[in-house]
């Protein structure tokens with residue numbers, strides 16, 4: 001009986017604690033609560049940029065390795081490079097072509113372009129993973145990279161949303177992205193055509209991940225170090 005009472009007291013106390021915590025959270029609703037339980041721990045813009053650049057570099061590294069892995073395994077003697085199409089599904093986003101053009105692009109526009117390019121890869125990366133998984137003797141080295149890239153792309157996207165939230169607080173959420181319609185090219189009955197479809201996609205991924213990585217390095221330099229780097 002005593003035990004029951006004290007456990008009821010215990011749960012009441014717990015309930016009060018939960019309620020007061022809820023109230024506390026409400027009063028600081030705009031401050032995110034960290035996974036380590038501390039309140040008021042918004043990451044600094046510099047930390048966010050550091051993380052984003054590490055991620056984008058990692059994604060570019062994986063995309064490059066995946067592209068070469070694929071070419072080594074399936075591209076020998078196929079002449080994919082001469083048959084590849086030059087445009088990517090993200091071409092319509094008109095990103096700066098080179099460093100000079102990127103330098104001249106306003107940082108708000110560049111941030112928003114990075115976000116759009118990342119969003120445009122959500123769908124094709126999802127399908128890339130499932131199509132590679134369905135390949136005969138699914139090549140582990142390629143599959144594991146595709147899975148990792150899909151996941152890290154999402155993390156980078158979240159990081160970019162936080163960065164934009166700090167750089168342009170109150171800015172309207174950018175939902176712009178390019179629709180990918182390349183799924184049939186990964187499902188062609190003819191093997192060579194199908195492999196060419198993969199080749200095109202992996203080449204575009206490598207190219208876009210390089211763009212994102214260089215824009216982010218440039219943005220970090222401009223915004224965090226006032227271009228002194």
Ligand SMILES: *[C@@H]1O[C@H](CO)[C@@H](O)[C@H](O)[C@H]1NC(C)=O
Nearest residue numbers: 034035036037038041042043
């Ligand atoms: C919790 O995380 C934040 C942000 O990463 C960090 O600044 C803070 O020091 C951490 N607190 C503890 C108690 O580890």
Ligand SMILES: *[C@@H]1O[C@H](CO)[C@@H](O)[C@H](O)[C@H]1NC(C)=O
Nearest residue numbers: 058060061062063064065068
């Ligand atoms: C990717 O990173 C690994 C580990 O740091 C490195 O050994 C490899 O050369 C990198 N690959 C490319 C294509 O940069």
